[in-house]
Amino acid sequence: MYKNAYYDTKSNTIHLWEQINGEDLYDEIQWVPYCYVENVNGDVETIYGNKALKKTFKSYSDYVNYCKENKKGLNENNVTPIVQFLSERYYEIKEEDLSPPNLKTYSIDIEVCTPGKFPNPKDVEYPIVLISVTDCHNGKIYCFGEKELTKTFKEYDYDYFHCKTEENLLKSFYGWWSKNYPDVVTGWNITADFKINRYGGFDFPYIINRTKKLFGEKTTIYRKLSPINIVSMYYKPELDSYITDIAGVSVIDYMALYKWYTSKNLESDALETVARHELEQGKLENEGLAWLYNNDWNKYVEYNMIDTLLIKRLEDKLKYIKLAQSLSLLCKCTLKMYSSTTNLIEGLLLTRYRRDDKCAPFFSGGTAMQYPAAYVKEPYVGKYGWLFSLDIASSYPFAIVTCNMSPETLYGKILDMPDDTVVACMEKREFPEIRINKKGEVKKLSGKNLKTFNMAIKKKIFSVAPNGVVFYNKPIGVYPKMEKDVYLKRKETKKKMALKYKEYEKTKDPKVKQEAENLFTSQWAQKIIINGAYGLLATPYSRYFSPYIAEAVTAVGRYSLKSGEMYINQILNNDNKDLKEILGEIEKS
Secondary structure, eight states: OEEEEEEETTTTEEEEEEEETTEEEEEEEEOOOOEEEEOTTOSEEOTTSOEEEEEOOSSHHHHHHHHHHOOTTEESOSOOHHHHHHHHHHTTSOGGGOOOOOOOEEEEEEEEOOSSSOOOTTTOOSOEEEEEEEETTTOOEEEEESSOOOSOOTTSOEEEEEOSSHHHHHHHHHHHHHHSOOSEEEESSOSOOSSSSTTOOOHHHHHHHHHHHHHOTTOOGGGGGSTTSOEEEEEETTTTEEEEEETTBEEEEHHHHHHHHOOOOOSOOOHHHHHHHHHSOOSOOOSOHHHHHHHOHHHHHHHHHHHHHHHHHHHHHHOHHHHHHHHHHHHTOOGGGTTOHHHHHHHHHHHHHHHTTBOOOOOOOOOOOOOOOOOOOOOOOSOOSOOOOOOOTTHHHHHHHHTTOOGGGEEEEEESOOHHHHHHHHHHTOOOSEEEEETTEEEEEOHHHHHHHHHHHHTTOEEEOTTSEEEEOSSOOHHHHHHHHHHHHHHHHHHHHHHHHHHHHHHOOHHHHHHHHHHHHHHHHHHHHHHHHHHHHTOTTSTTOOHHHHHHHHHHHHHHHHHHHHHHHHHHTSOOHHHHHHHHHHHHO
């Protein structure tokens, strides 16, 4: 499987890093994204059942221009190129056969000598005096420092490189890095991004901009960060932050990663706070970094080393990078797309389309709409002797599956009818005269047309959500099929995981433990996909944007909760011997 991929739109070249049978390989592939145009002689099908032909292009710019100028009969337009490529290349590998490659991961932290103020990665007016890099596999630390180290740290495995000037320090760092490229580099607030850490980003922007300041704006030495010498930085003036992209190396900010995956609401995003909470260990206590720099260089170095080790220990416990990798492989996306649900679902569905000789639908976008969301029951104020809560497993995914909700199965929406009335009509299998919005055209159903509609309801041709959105029950839509398949795969993965952990308890074999951990992150990734699919229906920049379907999902969820509440109350308020015995046992426990 792949470890990383980068698409150069100027040269139409895919740079691909793979691991096959334990061997790391690199390849350059000439490739241009493509789309599908509806044609009766086509060899693939759209999700709506029409035939389509693949349309190829000579260059990325040709592809982009064609998608801009053509709309009618166009499918699978405006894809993220690398997602389409990875789906095309790896679609034949089944989910249960995915084998995560071993990722060489570094944690990095820099120290800048300042007179007490926080250094700005845009101005870079203060020198970099120390860089520490920890190999997250074996814990080995590599330090590049301005001053001599006069103490030996027996508790750490490290190499220290004394560099007499800042220029030598940076040259030494780049030289070492270019001989020991990682697959992933992480750290705390090392780069900003477009979604989670939008206002931050320090280490890599500071390293790159400081390099330019010392060696000149035209210097290329910082490009050694990339195995193919392509390094990009995007400055966001409105936020005064930089996003760093290193081709061939996944730059994953662990602060953003933690904020994205954790369910904990801590009082601060600082590494000290998170490490204390997760590891019961914090940074090295000190008298202040400026004081340490001038008076205790040895402790200054140790402080920097520990910061990188804390990231390693967080990953050892939380396995968030492994989770991001599982999502990447499942959905045929690059590692840095872990927070982009749009790309994740796009890649997963593209993979399925390739297997089924289908193509993705047309991307049109739209405008976000307001609609009722989840149901939250008003509490009964007071003190109670005991209580318990009930939860519906995968409520939104099963709403999608139950009503066969998908873009191609959407029939229309009944207008101006309250949820309770819709449900009552569905119970009787008969609607009165109604108005229905079908593909933007409002029609009145009465007489013969209404009779035909009600007959379709009776014969279970249609499902109707409580908010009046109508779906065909057959064929099974691509969206519910994906949700159901991934749900069942997750159940299977969890069973395998439990068996592997039991095997490890008996054997203590590290290989078995790794297999169990891989299964753990796989089922976690599958859960994220199951629950994340709904969000795309309400997202205008998604190919599957559909306010009607999104509203239908929440309507089913609300009605299920309300119905469940009524049903449980009927049971609990039924005074019978069996119920009293059950409640008595609950109180005892």
